Amino acid sequence: VLTRKFSISTSQNAIKTVTVIGGGLMGSGIxxxxxxxxxTVTIVDLEPEILNKAQKSIQAxxxxxxxxxxxxxxxxxxGFVKESLDRIKISTKVEDSVNSDLIIEAIVEKLDIKQELFNKLDKLAPEHTILATNTSSISVNAIGSGIKRKDKFGGLHFFNPVPVMRLLEVIKSDHISEDTYQTMMEWGKSVGKTCITCKDTPGFVVNRLLAPYSAEALRMYERGDATKEDIDIGLKLGAGFPMGPFELADYTGLDTNKFVLQVMHEMTKHPVFEPIPLLDKMVAEGKLGIKTGEGWYKYKK
Ligand code: NAI
Structure with a gap:
């Protein structure tokens, strides 16, 4: 009994309380x-209006x-809606919201801001608390470089929209313990996701492979090798993709597309990630996809 008290549980129920920092698109989904x-989950955001918006969209x-x-x-x-909503608390103060088994960060994609947050969480959170980042393009190790509990830190990379997309990438930071890793995998399963794992490598699995594919699709179109419609049909009917690269770019946003390429290029220096003039032009013209009513295709607002 004595030894059990000090061992960390890896049972399916190891995580009972979660804090999500950042109540935007990803945070509210998580x-x-x-x-x-x-x-039980607490959502923390700097902006009270974002928290209200998150609660409304979660309810819907x-x-x-x-x-x-x-x-x-x-x-x-x-009953299901009410009980689920009752488990969600909101707060604008990180200090008052760290008492959880797992804290997931989903704030702005800036290294220094994330580092500052994790340094604070490391000092304030209970000793057993696991810290995780939902970053999609920054090195997980760099985000946690200033924390002491490096064994209780890793990446939990969700996909948008979180309630719909079934995948979760569990990113192994350099010093993550086996116990923390297993707990993160089990937690992912407990929230209905299929988990895959990789090292802290640029783009992790999905974006590393998706970015070159979408870049090459844009280049084919830019050279006039094929129409965007035919490229989309080709990948859907010939390779079983649910969406073609142009449809997917409109859905995720051309600005995000450009940002991912830029970050991947900085991290890998690989020529496939070099800037694509046609994409840059579209972004400069504000044609960002579904959210602006026009991207590679036109949409009714
Ligand atoms: P978002 O802009 O919708 O939400 C970010 C939220 O964080 C905002 O509501 C903002 O007020 C809040 N925030 C900023 N600094 C904060 C701080 N210090 N403390 C508390 N709250 C703070 O952004 P989104 O799209 O939800 O992305 C969040 C993270 O998730 C980023 O790291 C992004 O790379 C990652 N991600 C995004 C995906 C996407 O498709 N949008 C996919 C996978 C990961």
């Missing part, structure tokens, strides 16, 4: 799947989830 899975999404989940038993819909 909070939603956590609450849906029956865990939970309604949709519940309708699907209980299509044969609609009496349970209201």
């Amino acid at each position: 909070a939603q799947v956590t609450a849906q899975a029956g865990q 999404n939970l309604g949709r989830v519940a309708k699907k989940l209980y299509k044969d038993d609609p009496g349970k819909i209201e």
Whole structure:
């Protein structure tokens, strides 16, 4: 009994309380799947309006989830939504929200701001708390370079939209312990995700492979080798992709596309990630995809 007290549990229930820092697009999605899975979650953001917006969008999404989940038993819909919402707390103060088993950071994609946050969390959070970043393009090791609990730190890279996308990349930082890693994998499963693992390598698995593919698609179109419509159809019908590269870029945003290429180029120096003039032109013209009504294709606003 005595030794058990001091050992870290790797049971499926190791994580019961979660804090998500950043209540934007990703943070609100991560909070939603956590609450849906029956865990208590606190969302922290600097802006009270963002927190209100997050609560509203989570409520609407939970309604949709519940309708699907209980299509044969609609009496349970209201209860599911209410119970899930009741598990979500909001706060504008990191200091008051660190008492969790797992803290996931989903704030602005800037190294120094993330480092500052993790240094603070390392000092304030209970000793057993695991710290994780949802970064998609910064080195996980660099983000945690100033913290002491390097064995309890890694990456949890979700995909947008979080409640819909089934994948979670669990990133092994250089000093992560086996216990922390296993706990992160089990937690990912507990919120309904299929987890894959990789080292702290640029772009992790998915973006490392997606970025060159989308860059080459843009170059083909830029050279006039094929139309964007035909490239999209080609990849969908010939390779089984659910969306073609131009459709996907419109969905994720051409600005994000450009940013990912830029960061990958800085990190790898690989020529496939070099800037693409046509993409730069589109971004400069504000044609960013679905969110602006026009990208590679036009959309009704
Ligand atoms: P977002 O801009 O929608 O949300 C970021 C939120 O963080 C904002 O609400 C902002 O007020 C808040 N924030 C900024 N600094 C803060 C601080 N110090 N303390 C508390 N809150 C703070 O951004 P989004 O898209 O949700 O991205 C967040 C993170 O997730 C980034 O690291 C991004 O690279 C990563 N990511 C984004 C994906 C995407 O498709 N958008 C996919 C996977 C990862």
